Amino acid sequence: MAVSRRLAALENDLGVRLVHRTTRSVSLTPEGEVFLPHAKMMLQASEAARATLKADAGTASGILRVTAPSVFGQTVIMPLLPELMLENPALSIDLTLSDSIVDIAGLGIDVAIRIATIRDSALVARSLAPNPRVVCASPDYLVRRGTPTVLDDLRHHPCIALHGMHYWSFTRDGEPVTIRAQGSFSANSVEAVRTASKQGLGLAMLTYWDIQQEIREGSLRQIDFEDALPEQLSITAVLPTRQRVPHRVRLFVDRLEAELQKHNAGSTGTASSTNEPA
Known part of the structure; x- marks a missing residue:
């Protein structure tokens, strides 16, 4: 019955009768004979398109x-x-x-x-x-200015701020805490902030994956605080x-x-x- 309904819908869409129906047989009308080769071509094209998509589904293209x-x-x-x-x-x-x-x-x-x-x-x-934020500085800077050990120490250090991130987020005693990053240099790109930190202009807060190579090489040092953890991202x-x-x-x-x-x-x-x- 589903086939009959689909055929009737197609005939209605085309505005012609495609088959003669009796209780015992179905045969093509002249219009149906004209339409049949085109229908076969459309079906073959559809099958070819589906086969192509199935093949591509297993490969990256x-x-x-x-x-x-x-x-x-x-x-x-x-x-x-x-x-x-x-x-x-x-x-x-x-x-x-x-x-x-x-x-x-x-x-x-x-x-x-x-x-x-x-x-x-x-x-x-x-x-x-995971991609936690990290407070970092160059080894030379830490020799000159000392290493902060608690959040309040940040008030005594110039902080290099990324535009839109002039407040640094931490967790202390299970509660969120923000510290205003005060300093004489800021930039609109992570790369510029990272470079400024390597050059000893101050402390920077970047994410682990932004500085993991510099941490390994030793051009930047991660700073851990006794009373707080930087914001954890992913x-x-x-x-x-x-x-x-x-x-x-x-x-x-x-x-x-x-x-x-x-x-x-x-x-x-x-x-x-x-x-x-x-």
Whole structure:
């Protein structure tokens, strides 16, 4: 009966009768004979399209559009891409590095990597790894000015502020605390703040993944406070929808998560930290 209803709907749409119906047989009308070859071609084209999509579902192909913060994209995402593209020659990648929050749905972005609280409930967020904030300074600065040990010590140190982050967030005795970052230098990019800190202009608050290489190399030192912990963030993959996510998106997110877990920050204690200048 479902076939009969669909055939009747098609005839109604075309405005012609396609078959003669009797209680014992069904035969084509002249109009049906004209339409049948076209119907077969449409069916074959539909089957070919479905087969192509099913084949692509197992391989990474097409254009993958990604956005990420500038420093994180350069230091973490970029090193992953050559191998990913060599393994998937049909894959193209369009990477946008920006420290601003972009409209991923409006710009056609497949996945946004964010290190911030996700406020848009319409988006799909997947946490990939912890990314705690870290207060840091150059070894030379700590020799000259000493190492702060409690939050109140920050009043005696110049703080390098990232635009929009003139208040630094901590947790003390289980309660959130904010400290105003006061200093003579601020910048609108993580890279500039990181460079200024390495040059000894003051203390900076950045995330672990922004400075993990500098911490390992010793050009920056993590500062731990006896009475407080900096704000704990995470690296999050944000998708515009959870429905029918392309294989290329899942592959990229899984690869990034695996890389992050290999060097999991876990907490600020996993990075090389000090309360003593070198």
